Amino acid sequence: MDKFDSNIPIYLQIIDIFKANILNGEYQPGSKIPSVRELGVKFGVNPNTVQRALVELERSKLLRTENRTAGRYISDDQDLIASLKKNEVKSKVKHLLKELKDAGFKDNEILELMKDEMKSS
Amino acid sequence: MDKFDSNIPIYLQIIDIFKANILNGEYQPGSKIPSVRELGVKFGVNPNTVQRALVELERSKLLRTENRTAGRYISDDQDLIASLKKNEVKSKVKHLLKELKDAGFKDNEILELMKDEMKSS
DNA sequence: ATTATTGTATTAGGTACTTAATACAGTAGT
DNA sequence: ACTACTGTATTAAGTACCTAATACAATAAT
Numbered sequence: 001m002d003k004f005d006s007n008i009p010i011y012l013q014i015i016d017i018f019k020a021n022i023l024n025g026e027y028q029p030g031s032k033i034p035s036v037r038e039l040g041v042k043f044g045v046n047p048n049t050v051q052r053a054l055v056e057l058e059r060s061k062l063l064r065t066e067n068r069t070a071g072r073y074i075s076d077d078q079d080l081i082a083s084l085k086k087n088e089v090k091s092k093v094k095h096l097l098k099e100l101k102d103a104g105f106k107d108n109e110i111l112e113l114m115k116d117e118m119k120s121s
Numbered sequence: 122m123d124k125f126d127s128n129i130p131i132y133l134q135i136i137d138i139f140k141a142n143i144l145n146g147e148y149q150p151g152s153k154i155p156s157v158r159e160l161g162v163k164f165g166v167n168p169n170t171v172q173r174a175l176v177e178l179e180r181s182k183l184l185r186t187e188n189r190t191a192g193r194y195i196s197d198d199q200d201l202i203a204s205l206k207k208n209e210v211k212s213k214v215k216h217l218l219k220e221l222k223d224a225g226f227k228d229n230e231i232l233e234l235m236k237d238e239m240k241s242s
Numbered sequence: 243a244t245t246a247t248t249g250t251a252t253t254a255g256g257t258a259c260t261t262a263a264t265a266c267a268g269t270a271g272t
Numbered sequence: 273a274c275t276a277c278t279g280t281a282t283t284a285a286g287t288a289c290c291t292a293a294t295a296c297a298a299t300a301a302t
Contacts, residue, residue, distance in 0.1 A: 071247090156279080
């Protein structure tokens, strides 16, 4: 596994890895993920650090634990995944919009900015 | 002065206050700001905490210190202020665009999302 | 029943960060 | 020259946070 950015808590970076891969479909819904110990080895990190990340992901329902020893699974609920993805996106868009409006930009100016950036990438 | 959010470092919140007010024109370019001690009293905070915020603002050229005892002034360079504002905005837009693209959205989808949000606010 | 494997809880060490106390230093104004 | 006002440097205390060690608990597999 690649190295982590030491300025950001490892557990947050693990969360991001899982989130991205689940939301973009790389990790298949319903599939089992490795144990905290295996992941700990893979990431070169203590199992509890993995645990901390996975618990957060359970709170947002992206993962579930069947029972105490059956391991963890990626959520099966594709609607949920889609909806989480949409919500995440919406809140980010909303946040940016608020910032730009507070800075004095008008709707059409904002759209122009977006289009400009799209061109240059 | 109003209270600070205790989850976020005070000096960062002070930075934001100044930044916002300078960029949106509330604090006049070229005008003198109170001393770190006065601001400390105003914010209910140690002068060094104010100092820490103001030093950051100097690094981004929004403030300047003439010499050691003349106090601090808001930048006179309106072009600079406008350009900083533009850069800040651009980088935010860029960042959001990257996130949305990583999540699998296409340009036109992103524009639709923006327009939707604009309507509902 | 036993064993191996899972998740979980508790604790402790280390580290980095934030803030404040205090002392220092330079200059404008008188 | 003196005083009062600037910004600045140093240091210390408190706090919160992150990670890892270790022990515990439950169940699936045999």
